[in-house]
Amino acid sequence: xxxxxxxxxxxxxxxxxxxxxxxxxxxxxxxxxxxxxxxxxxxxxxxxxxxxxxxxxxxxxxxxxxxxxxxxxxxxxxxxxxxxxxxxxxxxxxxxxxxxxxxxxxxxxxxxxxxxxxxxxxxxxxxxxxxxxxxxxxxxxxxxxxxxxxxxxxxxxxxxxxxxxxxxxxxxxxxxxxxxxxxxxxxxxxxx
Amino acid sequence: xxxxxxxxxxxxxxxxxxxxxxxxxxxxxxxxxxxxxxxxxxxxxxxxxxxxxxxxxxxxxxxxxxxxxxxxxxxxxxxxxxxxxxxxxxxxxxxxxxxxxxxxxxxxxxxxxxxxxxxxxxxxxxxxxxxxxxxxxxxxxxxxxxxxxxxxxxxxxxxxxxxxxxxxxxxxxxxxxxxxxxxxxxxxxxxxxxxxxxxxxxxxxxxxxxxxxxxxxxxxxxxxxxxxxxxxxxxxxxxxxxxxxxxxxxxxxxxxxxxxxxxxxxxxxxxxxxxxxxxxxxxxxxxxxxxxxxxxxxxxxxxxxxxxxxxxxxxxxxxxxxxxxxxxxxxxxxxxxxxxxxxxxxxxxxxxxxxxxxxx
Numbered sequence: 318x319x320x321x322x323x324x325x326x327x328x329x330x331x332x333x334x335x336x337x338x339x340x341x342x343x344x345x346x347x348x349x350x351x352x353x354x355x356x357x358x359x360x361x362x363x364x365x366x367x368x369x370x371x372x373x374x375x376x377x378x379x380x381x382x383x384x385x386x387x388x389x390x391x392x393x394x395x396x397x398x399x400x401x402x403x404x405x406x407x408x409x410x411x412x413x414x415x416x417x418x419x420x421x422x423x424x425x426x427x428x429x430x431x432x433x434x435x436x437x438x439x440x441x442x443x444x445x446x447x448x449x450x451x452x453x454x455x456x457x458x459x460x461x462x463x464x465x466x467x468x469x470x471x472x473x474x475x476x477x478x479x480x481x482x483x484x485x486x487x488x489x490x491x492x493x494x495x496x497x498x499x500x501x502x503x504x505x506x507x508x509x
Numbered sequence: 510x511x512x513x514x515x516x517x518x519x520x521x522x523x524x525x526x527x528x529x530x531x532x533x534x535x536x537x538x539x540x541x542x543x544x545x546x547x548x549x550x551x552x553x554x555x556x557x558x559x560x561x562x563x564x565x566x567x568x569x570x571x572x573x574x575x576x577x578x579x580x581x582x583x584x585x586x587x588x589x590x591x592x593x594x595x596x597x598x599x600x601x602x603x604x605x606x607x608x609x610x611x612x613x614x615x616x617x618x619x620x621x622x623x624x625x626x627x628x629x630x631x632x633x634x635x636x637x638x639x640x641x642x643x644x645x646x647x648x649x650x651x652x653x654x655x656x657x658x659x660x661x662x663x664x665x666x667x668x669x670x671x672x673x674x675x676x677x678x679x680x681x682x683x684x685x686x687x688x689x690x691x692x693x694x695x696x697x698x699x700x701x702x703x704x705x706x707x708x709x710x711x712x713x714x715x716x717x718x719x720x721x722x723x724x725x726x727x728x729x730x731x732x733x734x735x736x737x738x739x740x741x742x743x744x745x746x747x748x749x750x751x752x753x754x755x756x757x758x759x760x761x762x763x764x765x766x767x768x769x770x771x772x773x774x775x776x777x778x779x780x781x782x783x784x785x786x787x788x789x790x791x792x793x794x795x796x797x798x799x800x801x802x803x804x805x806x807x808x809x810x811x812x813x814x815x816x817x818x819x820x821x822x823x824x825x826x827x828x829x830x831x832x833x834x835x836x837x838x839x840x841x842x843x844x845x846x847x848x849x850x851x852x853x854x855x856x857x858x859x860x861x862x863x864x865x866x867x868x869x
Contacts, residue, residue, distance in 0.1 A: 336572060343576045355833045362864050371574045376569060441559040461564040477515045493556045 324390040331379045342374060350398045356417050358406060367405065373397035374431060392421045400425055411421060444495040452488035459485060516546070520553045520633030523579070536610055573690045601777045669869055671756040673724065674698060675794035675802065677730040677739070677825070681724035684794035684825065687713045690720050695768075698722070700760070702731070702861040712828075712835055717778060718807045719820060719828070721835070722866075735842040736858050739822045740766035744780060745795055749802060752784050753791030755865035760853040762856060774810070779818045780804055784815040794863060795819045800847025800855045819869050 321327050331337025347368060350508040375394050384409045386393060399422060414470035445453050451473055456473070458464040474500035512790055521530050523536050540547045549670030670693070683698060690696050690710055699705040712721040744767045745752070751764040767782030772779030782795060786809050795804035804819030828834045849856045 336576075339572060340576050340579075343573065344580060347577075347580065355837065360834075360837055363579065369570065369577070372573060373566060373569055377565075421629045437559040438562050438566055441556075445563075458559070460560045461567055472828065482518075489517060489556070492560075494554055496556050496559060497552060 324386070327390060328379055328386070331376060339372075341375065342390070342394070345472050346372075346394050349391075349395060353417075354402055357402065359402065363402075363405070367398050367402050370401055374401075379432075388421075391422055395421070396423045396425055422453070426444075436485050440499045441496055442493075443499055444492055448450065448488065448492055451484075452491060455481070455485055455488055456492060514547060517553065517596040520550055524557070525803070526556075565622045574687065579586040595745075653693070669693075669754065670867070671789055672791040672866045673789065673791075673806075674807070674864045674866045676732050676864075677733060677802075678723075678841060679735050680730060680838075680840065681731065682711075682726070682839050683708065683722045683864060683866075684805055685720050685722060686805065687715050687718045687720040687790055689866055690722070690868045691715070696722060696866065696868045698864035700723070700861065700864045701731075701863075708770060711838075713831070714828070717820060717824070719805070719825065719830075732862065735862065737796070737800050737802055737862075738842045738845045739826050740797060741823075741826075743770065743821060743823050744797065744803050749798055750782060750784065750795050751852075752786070752793045753797050753860055753863040754790035754806065754858075755863075756787035756789035758865070760860055760863060760865075762839050763790075773810075776818070778824050779820050781816050782819050783807075783815045784817055790817070792866060794859075795822075796855070796859060798852070800845055800850065800859065819849070835850060 320424055321330055327338050327342055331342070342359065343472075350368040350371065351361065351364040352366055353360075359367070371394055374397050375390075379386075445456065448456070455469060455473065458469050459466070464472070466478040466481050466485070469485070470476075470478045475481040475484065519528075523533070526585060542595060548737060582752055590805065670689050672686060672689040674683045674689075675681070677684050690713070693710075696708045697705055698708055706724045706726040708722040709725045710720055711723045713719070746767055746769060748767050749764065750767060751762065751858040752759050753762055755761070763785045765782055767780050769781035770782040771777050772781050780795075780803075782804070784806075785796075787795070790806050791808070793806040794802055795806060797803045802822050804821050805825070806817055806819045826841065829839055830842065847858065850858075
């Protein structure tokens with residue numbers, strides 16, 4: 318197994334899709350974030366959520382070509398999680414105007430593209446829930462677990478892959494409708 | 510004519526690049542000419558994009574959860590983590606630890622010196638009685654009585670230990686003595702206003718003899734705003750204090766004064782108080798004349814009837830502030846509404862927050 322010591326190595330590992338690099342990043346930083354959330358009005362559950370969301374953002378940033386890291390990976394991750402937590406505290410109106418810091422912080426710009434992705438993610442997640450079975454599983458099997466249409470046909474007892482495909486198209490159409498109805502609703506509530 | 514399901518098929522094939530050159534031309538031409546078709550294609554692309562984001566994130570999240578569970582199961586990793594203590598607390602503890610080790614060296618030295626000189630200080634240990642009503646003695650007589658009287662109406666399972674406790678946070682946190690609830694598998698609190706509520710132990714410290722309980726009853730919605738706070742600084746010798754407790758089924762009031770700022774054998778975490786206490790007073794709150802919660806009664810001197818010992822609420826504050834999980838949960842009351850009220854009025858309000866604690 319490859320050893321990951323420097324930031325450089327971890328970044329390369331993540332870009333190469335090596336789970337071990339992610340594991341190292343996770344284990345090295347988990348406690349500092351738990352510590353931070355704990356001491357700023359949160360509990361263990363909040364800490365885990367915030368940390369995983371932060372890791373996800375950093376992970377996606379590292380994967381994108383345009384991203385340039387301007388500080389250590391640790392500081393960056395800490396700053397991202399800190400920002401997420403401040404946002405959450407604000408939402409819960411528990412922010413008391415004072416945050417206890419345990420690490421260096423860099424200021425981050427508001428990330429429009431991440432925000433848009435996040436909205437899409439939440440909307441499609443809800444749409445899938447509203448879609449119901451067997452559509453939800455068919456869509457998930459195809460797009461997330463990447464099963465072939467033949468496998469899906471067998472799993473759901475369709476006589477052949479074409480039948481399953483037709484079913485998938487029907488499901489996708491319905492998903493699209495739900496997805497866009499949610500999307501429009503969000504826009505409405507935003508402007509009102 | 511293509512129907513919607515068919516359109517999707519075309520979209521998919523176009524996006525996978527599995528159309529031949531002629532089909533691509535046809536497709537792109539239609540995109541330009543047919544607005545409805547173009548609109549539908551755009552919606553398709555957006556949905557697929559969202560699905561891809563969802564797929565990517567779900568895969569990463571699954572991976573993160575696996576890593577997280579590995580981490581929780583890794584005993585080495587957990588042991589090395591000491592994040593529950595604030596770093597400031599650590600720094601703050603350093604001089605304390607230094608002082609404590611110095612004190613230890615000195616006391617061992619003195620002890621040895623006394624031993625060599627043949628003067629062994631008489632131990633006071635045996636004079637300390639914990640005030641929980643240990644019903645063992647009573648139980649023996651009770652059993653005899655039960656044998657004699659055949660028909661005994663046994664409605665309630667008798668509590669094995671009874672004592673008192675006081676509310677420290679309106680969200681349902683109660684402080685009492687650790688020895689009351691040490692071996693208990695269920696704990697109940699009871700008083701005239703809030704009736705009987707089931708509690709869980711959330712924190713115990715056998716050394717300091719302190720336990721924190723939390724009301725777990727589904728019907729419970731909070732104690733409301735507490736009229737008192739913890740006393741912010743220590744008490745002085747001679748200050749007058751009063752206490753409430755449950756040495757019997759009804760609440761009993763007692764008053765006295767701080768007779769020494771240190772407790773049993775110089776214990777700096779407790780006061781010696783001169784108040785009448787009885788078995789069942791364990792965990793009783795000690796209030797000062799302004800209605801501040803000053804301490805928690807723990808035990809008394811076995812020979813000197815007039816002296817009891819009370820844990821300083823000042824240290825209770827410290828325990829809560831230095832323990833991150835407690836600090837996150839327990840919001841201590843902020844305002845003392847009793848300060849300028851007459852004693853009778855204070856007592857009248859305070860008694861609602863003192864409970865009979867029974868552990869089974």
